[in-house]
Amino acid sequence: MDQLDLNRRGSILLGDCEVLLATLPPASVDLIVTSPPYADQRKHTYGGIAPDQYVDWFLPISAELYRVLKPSGSFILNIKERVVDGERHTYILELILALRKQGWRWTEEYIWHKKNCYPGKWPNRFRDAWERCLHFTKEKQFAMYQDEVMVPTGDWATTRLSNLSETDKVRDNSRVQSGFGKKISNWIGRDMAYPTNVLHMATECGNKQHSAAFPVELPSWFIKLFTQPDDIVLDPFLGSGTTAVACVELCRRYIGIDISPEFIKIAEDRLSACYPKPLQLFIAEETNGTYNS
Amino acid sequence: MDQLDLNRRGSILLGDCEVLLATLPPASVDLIVTSPPYADQRKHTYGGIAPDQYVDWFLPISAELYRVLKPSGSFILNIKERVVDGERHTYILELILALRKQGWRWTEEYIWHKKNCYPGKWPNRFRDAWERCLHFTKEKQFAMYQDEVMVPTGDWATTRLSNLSETDKVRDNSRVQSGFGKKISNWIGRDMAYPTNVLHMATECGNKQHSAAFPVELPSWFIKLFTQPDDIVLDPFLGSGTTAVACVELCRRYIGIDISPEFIKIAEDRLSACYPKPLQLFIAEETNGTYNS
DNA sequence: GTTCCGCATGAATCGATAG
């Protein structure tokens, strides 16, 4: 990836992703995580793709994504169909079918359950509290590091976890993420379980600087699951840079593309104030000498 | 519906639902809730429909469902696609597209989050913890009674609800469901909120008598949301009778169809031991005189 | 009458073995 001028942390590219993706070498990316502009959204930057044209708009881009992804790589597409004329539009169903014709395997559909979804009331539907995280791969076998996202078992969470201090939790997390120490499965033993394909995460609503499509937690989870440190993660619709932030925190390299100079600026500002998680821990311990292991 | 010989509670019909549905009058049903046999499942009763043939198998049935449903009615289809050769099969996506061509409106997709999903570990996926509850309607406007499924807000649930006895909860539920007392929204006031389109419910696995496809809670929720007392609810794949049980408990009339005499027997046995929720309360209070309001 | 522990039980999926 040296020809990409990818520094130690990553690269942010300004421009149309279909054009810029063509400049990347084939089979060079370990993971693609993205939340593309939803139909009729972001009109000021992408021109607001009409639902009926969404598949035709996306397919040339996904063809380039297929080319740059390693055979062992994964492609996570976070998306949710809009309501049009009182019913769910079918462009995502059609997109899944079209991507399969393009060669992608529709390996799994994860659900992001938005614990704090947007408020509102309508006569014929409730608040929409979930989005699709479609998992596509090129091959039947692909890289997956399940131990990296293990969670406390229900029993353990309600009884023992509640007794741990916040500092304990932070320290434990960072140790695992930095690759030091034992595997979680050995370390905690039977107190940890593998997660399911339903992710419970709150949306980030407090941040006034940027309107992130998804919380850092979401790309972080998939990055831990599908890549190792120093692997390369691509987000062709970087937006406010959430995927790149997750990469820095987890010591992965990123390639971020966006067509909007405003968003690129926001992403670069966020990244400049962003450190790997182990380093964050180090800073925290420097500042706070009261911690005892 | 008198020509159906529908008694005060409902009717259970033994036979092929495509045939039997043709005998029902048009526009006579308020709600259809069903969980059809999934592809390649239940081979002993339904012959195990192959994934590739699923849409063709289902369309003649859904045509009859369309005919018997009132214009203001809803059709809830609980289903989940299998994994075939390491990827999710697309027959449900194709089914949604085909149902729309048949005239159905794909109004919403609710998610049933199965808190206790089937265990297991595989190299390329996690446990499947969710199923689709597809909501189809005939018209843009349809009957929906949102107040009937309001839920306590987090604060209230964790503080006051946990202090209530089981009897209290039964009493409260039955009052609301039977139409006695105030609307929940007035009764609890600001402590109640509307739910989202994500339903958190555990599967019923402990029951030795029958293996219900879904918990009574699931059809109950949709029945409360889309019907009023004495309305008619249809389940063309009744199975062990869970939908009919929910109808009895909520004082709705049911039409249940199943092709398996064994399942019909199980359903009838369950229904004979089944009472409306207000009556359950009455029995509970007869037995337990210690309750003070 | 509580609370706590042990146990059986699932609309599952994969890989290996057998026809």
Next chain:
DNA sequence: ACTATCGATTCATGCGGAA
């Protein structure tokens, strides 16, 4: 080669029995 069956894997829940 391609399909059919079987064992191994794994965890939240609700029941019954025990302290």
